Structure formats: C-alpha cells, structure tokens
Amino acid sequence: xxxxxxxxxxxxxxxxxxxxxxxxxxxxxxxxxxxxxxxxxxxxxxxxxxxxxxxxxxxxxxxxxxxxxxxxxxxxxxxxxxxxxxxxxxxxxxxxxxxxxxxxxxxxxxxxxxxxxxxx
Amino acid sequence: xxxxxxxxxxxxxxxxxxxxxxxxxxxxxxxxxxxxxxxxxxxxxxxxxxxxxxxxxxxxxxxxxxxxxxxxxxxxxxxxxxxxxxxxxxxxxxxxxxxxxxxxxxxxxx
Numbered sequence: 001x002x003x004x005x006x007x008x009x010x011x012x013x014x015x016x017x018x019x020x021x022x023x024x025x026x027x028x029x030x031x032x033x034x035x036x037x038x039x040x041x042x043x044x045x046x047x048x049x050x051x052x053x054x055x056x057x058x059x060x061x062x063x064x065x066x067x068x069x070x071x072x073x074x075x076x077x078x079x080x081x082x083x084x085x086x087x088x089x090x091x092x093x094x095x096x097x098x099x100x101x102x103x104x105x106x107x108x109x110x111x112x113x114x115x116x117x118x119x120x
Numbered sequence: 121x122x123x124x125x126x127x128x129x130x131x132x133x134x135x136x137x138x139x140x141x142x143x144x145x146x147x148x149x150x151x152x153x154x155x156x157x158x159x160x161x162x163x164x165x166x167x168x169x170x171x172x173x174x175x176x177x178x179x180x181x182x183x184x185x186x187x188x189x190x191x192x193x194x195x196x197x198x199x200x201x202x203x204x205x206x207x208x209x210x211x212x213x214x215x216x217x218x219x220x221x222x223x224x225x226x227x228x229x230x
Contacts, residue, residue: 044221044222044224045159045208045210045224047210047219060218095164104152104153105219106167106170107155110164110166111164113164
C-alpha cells in the first residue's frame with residue numbers, strides 16, 4: 001500500500017536549519033510528483049513546494065522561496081525539504097503528499113505529518 | 121493570504137444538504153481543475169474530489185463537486201455527524217506557478 005512517512009521535525013531556534021525527510025513506498029517513485037504542504041497551529045493549509053516526478057523542475061511558495069529547497073533521491077525513494085533561515089512563522093505540521101498528475105495537481109495520499117517548532 | 125475564498129462555516133441538520141463555495145479568479149479556478157480535501161482535527165487531510173467532479177474510490181456518492189466560471193462548489197447530501205470536519209478546496213494557479221488552498225470551511229451538523 002502507498003505510504004509516505006515524514007521525519008526530521010523538532011524544535012529549532014530562529015535562523016537555524018532543519019531537514020525534513022519523507023520516505024515513500026508502495027508506488028513507483030519516479031512516476032509521481034511530490035509536494036510539501038504545511039499547516040500552522042490552528043490555521044489552514046499552505047502549499048510549500050513541489051518537485052516533478054523526474055526532478056526536472058521545482059516550485060516554491062512565496063513565503064519559503066530562497067530559504068527552502070526540495071529534492072528527491074530515487075535510490076532511496078525519499079523526498080527532502082531543506083529549511084534554512086527558519087522563522088517563527090515556519091512553525092507548522094509539514095505534510096509530504098503525492099500528486100498523480102502534475103499538469104493538473106491534486107494530492108491523493110498524505111503522510112501523517114511532522115511538527116516543526118521554531119522558537120528561541 | 122489565500123487567493124481562494126471559502127465561507128468560514130456552514131451547518132445543517134442530519135440528513136440535510138450543505139454546499140461549500142470556493143471563489144477564485146481566472147488564473148486559478150477559471151483555468152484549472154479543482155480538488156477538495158476533508159480534514160478531521162489532529163489528522164492529515166484526505167482527498168474527497170479531484171478534477172472538479174471526480175470521486176476517488178472511497179469517497180461516498182453523497183459528496184459531489186462542480187465548477188462554474190471562477191467558482192467551485194462542494195455538495196454534501198444526507199449529512200451525517202461523521203461529516204463534521206474542515207473542508208478545503210485547492211488547485212494550481214497558473215499565473216502564480218504555485219498551488220493554492222482555500223481558506224477552509226468548518227461543517228457543523230446541528
């Protein structure tokens with residue numbers, strides 16, 4: 001069955017870095033575009049970034065552009081989110097999601113999420 | 121600041137129908153396909169509707185999606201207490217080159 005398992009969350013000080021991982025299984029990794037979506041406590045969903053199925057293109061939300069980098073490793077079926085220069089407003093649960101049709105994206109499977117808390 | 125506007129809340133009695141609107145612009149809803157997600161407190165969202173009207177396996181037929189112009193609508197008929205959740209619309213915005221979510225709507229069963 002399809003699984004997306006995030007890890008790497010935790011408490012970090014403002015200005016520091018953190019790398020999230022999302023281990024995937026149950027599907028052909030190189031057939032799917034993958035995204036990160038976050039949700040601040042008590043708030044709505046915010047799209048963070050995506051990376052195309054073949055890694056050829058990446059897109060970022062305005063609030064993270066220039067600070068976050070998404071990448072993928074087909075040898076381990078894992079997608080990453082490198083988060084630099086973290087701000088308190090980056091505090092959120094981060095979800096890894098699968099997108100079966102990148103030209104017209106939608107998210108058919110979601111991970112359980114990993115909590116990132118940015119605080120001094 | 122979301123570019124897709126939803127009503128903060130809707131409510132109805134069990135067995136009744138509710139509709140949730142998602143209002144956007146020509147660069148998002150007007151030119152792309154809408155999806156809808158259901159989220160219970162403390163859990164990850166779940167896909168309900170994709171490509172405006174399509175239901176993935178597992179989504180009851182009580183849930184339906186539609187789109188007209190720059191607005192989309194999620195309908196829930198035969199409302200059940202288990203439908204109490206937050207609902208979000210979402211889609212790719214061609215002009216912004218990013219995915220956008222609606223502001224979210226809380227459904228309450230009276």
